[in-house]
Amino acid sequence: METKLRAVLPDHELVKLYEQMVIGREFEEACAEQYTKGHITGFLHLYSGQEAVAVGATAGLHKDDYILSAYREHAQAIVRGAEPKRVMAELFGKATGLCKGKGGSMHLFAPELSFMGGYAIVGGQLPVACGLAFSAKYRQEDRITACFFGDGAVNQGTFHESLNWARLWELPVLFVCENNFYGIGTEVHRSSALPTVHKRTCGYDIPSEKVDGMDVVAVFKAVKYAAEKVRESGRPYFIEATTYRFRGHSMADPAKYRSAAEHEIWKSRDPIPAFARRLLDEGIAAEEELEAIRKRCTATVQDAVTFAEESPWPEDRQIWEDIYV
Amino acid sequence: MSELTYRDALNLALKEEMRRDPSVVVFGEDVALYEGSFKVTRGLLAEFGEERVKDTPISENTIVGVAVGAAMGGLRPVAELMTVNFALLAMDQIVNHMAKVRSMFGGQTHLPMVVRMPGGGGSQLGAQHSQSLESYFMHCPGLRIAYPATPADAKGLLKTAIRDPNPVIFLEHELLYNSKGEVPDDPEFLVPFGKANVVREGSDVTVVAYARMTVLALQAATELAKEGISCEVIDLRTLNPLDVETFVASVRKTGRAVVVEECWRTAGLGGDLAHRIHEACFDTLRAPVRRVAGLDVPMPYSREIEKLCIPRVETIAAAVRDVLAASV
Ligand SMILES: Cc1ncc(C[n+]2csc(CCOP(=O)(O)OP(=O)(O)O)c2C)c(N)n1
Ligand SMILES: [Mg+2]
Numbered sequence: 280m281e282t283k284l285r286a287v288l289p290d291h292e293l294v295k296l297y298e299q300m301v302i303g304r305e306f307e308e309a310c311a312e313q314y315t316k317g318h319i320t321g322f323l324h325l326y327s328g329q330e331a332v333a334v335g336a337t338a339g340l341h342k343d344d345y346i347l348s349a350y351r352e353h354a355q356a357i358v359r360g361a362e363p364k365r366v367m368a369e370l371f372g373k374a375t376g377l378c379k380g381k382g383g384s385m386h387l388f389a390p391e392l393s394f395m396g397g398y399a400i401v402g403g404q405l406p407v408a409c410g411l412a413f414s415a416k417y418r419q420e421d422r423i424t425a426c427f428f429g430d431g432a433v434n435q436g437t438f439h440e441s442l443n444w445a446r447l448w449e450l451p452v453l454f455v456c457e458n459n460f461y462g463i464g465t466e467v468h469r470s471s472a473l474p475t476v477h478k479r480t481c482g483y484d485i486p487s488e489k490v491d492g493m494d495v496v497a498v499f500k501a502v503k504y505a506a507e508k509v510r511e512s513g514r515p516y517f518i519e520a521t522t523y524r525f526r527g528h529s530m531a532d533p534a535k536y537r538s539a540a541e542h543e544i545w546k547s548r549d550p551i552p553a554f555a556r557r558l559l560d561e562g563i564a565a566e567e568e569l570e571a572i573r574k575r576c577t578a579t580v581q582d583a584v585t586f587a588e589e590s591p592w593p594e595d596r597q598i599w600e601d602i603y604v
Numbered sequence: 605m606s607e608l609t610y611r612d613a614l615n616l617a618l619k620e621e622m623r624r625d626p627s628v629v630v631f632g633e634d635v636a637l638y639e640g641s642f643k644v645t646r647g648l649l650a651e652f653g654e655e656r657v658k659d660t661p662i663s664e665n666t667i668v669g670v671a672v673g674a675a676m677g678g679l680r681p682v683a684e685l686m687t688v689n690f691a692l693l694a695m696d697q698i699v700n701h702m703a704k705v706r707s708m709f710g711g712q713t714h715l716p717m718v719v720r721m722p723g724g725g726g727s728q729l730g731a732q733h734s735q736s737l738e739s740y741f742m743h744c745p746g747l748r749i750a751y752p753a754t755p756a757d758a759k760g761l762l763k764t765a766i767r768d769p770n771p772v773i774f775l776e777h778e779l780l781y782n783s784k785g786e787v788p789d790d791p792e793f794l795v796p797f798g799k800a801n802v803v804r805e806g807s808d809v810t811v812v813a814y815a816r817m818t819v820l821a822l823q824a825a826t827e828l829a830k831e832g833i834s835c836e837v838i839d840l841r842t843l844n845p846l847d848v849e850t851f852v853a854s855v856r857k858t859g860r861a862v863v864v865e866e867c868w869r870t871a872g873l874g875g876d877l878a879h880r881i882h883e884a885c886f887d888t889l890r891a892p893v894r895r896v897a898g899l900d901v902p903m904p905y906s907r908e909i910e911k912l913c914i915p916r917v918e919t920i921a922a923a924v925r926d927v928l929a930a931s932v
Binding site: 321322369380384385399403434462465469470471536592598599602 | 633638641659660663690692727729732733899901902904905908909912913
């Protein structure tokens with residue numbers, strides 16, 4: 280028996296989770312279109328399919344807990360509160376973007392939201408997360424650090440070094456592995472000797488658990504529990520959220536290495552319609568309300584695209600700015 | 605001769621060398637089943653099987669380290685790093701192991717290995733994915749470094765790299781993969797290391813370049829010819845060994861030089877080349893050597909400002925005009 284949603288969160292917060300997943304998806308699908316039009320260039324890694332992880336996890340954290348992620352992070356930033364139009368402008372390379380057009384899709388950053396960045400070197404964010412957690416601990420701040428990374432990152436030295444370090448220094452880090460079963464075209468069992476990612480933490484004496492990353496409420500509950508553990512104990516905790524990306528690794532990847540059957544199974548578990556059904560079944564929201572949310576999200580994303588289109592390019596002199604303080 | 609892309613020329617070099625020598629093995633992230641993120645290893649798994657063509661975890665330092673050990677043990681590994689940017693995670697194995705093992709152990713072993721890596725900027729990949737690190741490798745003794753400009757050189761240099769008894773850093777430019785050119789069919793076609801190529805003869809200014817910078821320098825030379833300026837363009841082909849003789853002879857003839865590098869200017873390889881020219885040609889130089897280099901900034905994503913950070917045909921042509929204007 281699934282827990283009833285109302286036992287977990289009040290109605291308006293449940294509906295908000297839905298809205299956040301919808302905006303995450305709408306945003307990504309708009310990005311795909313803008314990439315095809317040539318407005319977004321470079322690498323573009325979309326999050327479609329994985330929304331329940333960012334949305335559930337962010338809801339389970341405090342607002343000022345630090346969040347770090349990899350390069351598939353648009354939804355992470357938006358769910359944390361970044362304005363979709365400033366994210367879109369960044370992707371367009373415009374001066375109004377979150378990072379003035381200098382970062383691009385893979386490098387969003389919003390310190391006022393404690394969103395401490397998207398990083399494009401696989402595994403690069405894990406030591407940085409430990410450092411942020413150390414600073415928070417040292418300054419006696421009541422904030423933990425949530426660090427997101429993929430299944431591909433777990434074979435980097437920094438993964439092992441960071442887990443060991445976090446446990447050794449008793450750092451309040453919540454490691455969240457978004458296991459979408461592929462690192463580009465390599466399936467997890469072809470890159471990891473022990474493909475059940477969460478079991479790897481035993482070497483570092485870090486408690487861990489696996490959660491269904493297609494179920495936003497399950498992720499929320501797991502992260503909330505884990506975050507409390509981290510806060511109480513001052514020690515790291517590890518969550519593996521199993522999920523799936525509906526698109527290729529990036530826009531350049533047709534994802535031929537996955538079977539249509541596999542794709543279909545995961546599509547049938549799409550976290551957004553699945554959650555909508557539960558909201559309806561349990562009488563938390565009516566279809567009209569959900570439809571209104573979808574319309575609102577589409578409009579927000581459309582506004583974001585217009586804003587990005589109309590925004591100015593960075594000026595040439597900005598090349599030399601923001602390098603040294 | 606066949607017309608091939610730079611990508612397919614590299615691919616052919618790998619296939620020919622694997623057919624020729626069973627000790628050649630290929631491994632790296634997504635090189636086998638996915639056939640490489642830039643598709644340079646296309647068809648290798650199908651032809652040579654999984655004993656010789658292997659996917660690895662995302663563990664760059666260990667990719668290079670395993671290649672070092674495999675080479676020490678008698679194989680000829682050709683490892684791929686998905687891009688040069690990730691070589692920074694492997695700098696320990698590259699600099700402390702790959703480059704050191706032979707001399708540190710008194711010449712008792714050697715490493716017939718190649719580490720291939722695409723690099724360069726200009727694709728709006730942002731600061732962490734747009735780097736040109738050739739100077740980093742060039743700074744380190746013990747490594748051979750090849751960086752082809754054309755499909756023919758891509759094939760010939762990679763084959764030489766695989767047969768070379770020394771450890772080779774083999775750089776490939778991401779923006780050249782689709783470029784086309786005539787490539788010799790002969791499976792014994794090799795381009796020797798340490799022999800720069802005079803790709804265009806001229807009398808007024810010598811332009812020294814490598815890889816994509818050679819392509820841009822040639823375009824600049826075509827533009828400048830319309831103004832009556834005659835450029836001699838030299839493609840270094842390998843950065844180690846460095847064919848000083850060829851570019852020095854050229855500068856002795858023209859009396860002027862422009863050095864073009866894609867990497868950051870400060871402490872970049874162009875400073876070293878310019879110094880070698882100044883030392884060897886002091887008596888015949890008619891102007892100080894000019895440098896055209898990447899700007900000293902982390903690469904911005906936005907295409908409108910990214911393009912200003914990388915040498916262009918215009919900036920090379922301007923440097924040539926400058927060196928002429930400054931001549932005594
Ligand atoms: C150090 C490093 N090596 C290789 C890459 C190239 N690369 C980018 S994403 C990726 C796969 C990562 O997979 P995973 O961690 O599972 O994240 P996902 O893309 O599935 O979200 C690779 C190999 C990189 N960016 N950084
Ligand atoms: Mg993955």
